[in-house]
Amino acid sequence: MTVALDVLGGFLGAGKTATINRLLSSAPVPIGVIVNDFGAVNVDEALIAQAGGDVVGLTNGCVCCAVGDDLGGAIGRLRQAAPAVTRIVVEASGVGDPRRIAQIARLERDLAHGLVIVAVNVRDLAGQLADPYLADTVQRQLARADRCLLTHADVVPAARLRQAVALLERLGIGPERMFLAGEEDQACFAPASGASGRFSAEAVTGDAPHADLFWRRHWPQARRVTRAALEAWLGGLPEQILRIKGIVSVADHDHPVLVQRAGAAQTLAEAPGTQPCGLVAIGRPPLPDLTWPDTTGFDVAIPTGEPVR
Ligand SMILES: Nc1nc2c(ncn2[C@@H]2O[C@H](COP(=O)(O)OP(=O)(O)OP(=O)(O)O)[C@@H](O)[C@H]2O)c(=O)[nH]1
Numbered sequence: 001m002t003v004a005l006d007v008l009g010g011f012l013g014a015g016k017t018a019t020i021n022r023l024l025s026s027a028p029v030p031i032g033v034i035v036n037d038f039g040a041v042n043v044d045e046a047l048i049a050q051a052g053g054d055v056v057g058l059t060n061g062c063v064c065c066a067v068g069d070d071l072g073g074a075i076g077r078l079r080q081a082a083p084a085v086t087r088i089v090v091e092a093s094g095v096g097d098p099r100r101i102a103q104i105a106r107l108e109r110d111l112a113h114g115l116v117i118v119a120v121n122v123r124d125l126a127g128q129l130a131d132p133y134l135a136d137t138v139q140r141q142l143a144r145a146d147r148c149l150l151t152h153a154d155v156v157p158a159a160r161l162r163q164a165v166a167l168l169e170r171l172g173i174g175p176e177r178m179f180l181a182g183e184e185d186q187a188c189f190a191p192a193s194g195a196s197g198r199f200s201a202e203a204v205t206g207d208a209p210h211a212d213l214f215w216r217r218h219w220p221q222a223r224r225v226t227r228a229a230l231e232a233w234l235g236g237l238p239e240q241i242l243r244i245k246g247i248v249s250v251a252d253h254d255h256p257v258l259v260q261r262a263g264a265a266q267t268l269a270e271a272p273g274t275q276p277c278g279l280v281a282i283g284r285p286p287l288p289d290l291t292w293p294d295t296t297g298f299d300v301a302i303p304t305g306e307p308v309r
Pocket residue numbers: 010011012013014015016017018019044093094095119150151152153154155181243245260262267
């Protein structure tokens with residue numbers, strides 16, 4: 001059976017997992033999801049599984065960096081799911097190139113290739129494009145998108161949304177290729193009319209865009225922390241840290257909390273499933289050697305971090 005495959009990209013914390021969870025709750029057909037997350041703390045996979053998706057997590061590095069067996073193996077596993085999935089959505093890592101993933105998936109048989117969709121955080125887009133360190137990665141993701149899904153529009157003034165739309169137009173993305181997250185999810189993921197997607201005839205080309213640009217660091221949790229100590233630590237993180245997520249056991253709560261921090265926005269919520277506790281940070285190297293107050297209860301497992309590959 002032919003299965004349609006779309007790739008959802010977008011910079012760190014843009015809202016890819018949140019989008020997939022909304023799609024799962026409203027999809028008329030079973031959707032399989034492949035998530036490329038960062039190593040030991042596989043939060044996205046847990047969130048998608050909690051939303052009822054057939055999900056395969058790929059944590060052995062960035063899928064766009066290697067034409068490996070991982071992606072093909074994950075597609076094969078989803079093909080065996082019951083009930084059968086007729087659609088697969090691949091969630092790229094936040095620093096990956098979604099079109100490269102689409103090109104790699106092209107090597108698989110019996111796939112109808114769909115769209116490369118890029119989630120765009122309208123609150124942070126202007127800052128990202130103005131930041132010489134981030135602009136290249138963000139622009140490259142956008143330049144290779146078929147469609148953009150505008151996220152975080154619910155928490156910004158209308159002027160900020162208009163500014164993001166103008167920036168995207170300047171990058172050559174017309175309004176017909178922009179969709180508002182939530183209200184227009186279904187339209188954004190609707191198959192393109194005519195051909196089976198623009199990437200169908202492309203070869204896998206070019207170096208991975210982010211080799212060595214972004215580093216990650218993982219802290220397994222050794223002891224419980226107080227919520228106040230955790231919030232204070234998160235609030236004081238240096239600017240090099242672009243994204244933090246993970247699950248933390250908190251002294252004054254029965255259930256572990258899910259920590260999400262993207263840019264300056266931070267939330268603590270109830271954690272999904274039963275995941276090992278720990279945090280993963282993605283940032284620009286060198287990741288600072290953060291000193292943890294004893295009360296936070298984390299041990300530094302990788303003292304200097306490592307490139308996201
Ligand atoms: N207000 C608001 N919050 C959002 C929106 N989309 C995502 N978020 C929140 O932003 C944070 C990051 O969202 P994710 O869906 O995990 O982002 P992601 O792109 O999957 O993140 P990475 O995989 O780490 O790159 C979470 O706390 C989400 O709840 C949105 O449209 N509006």
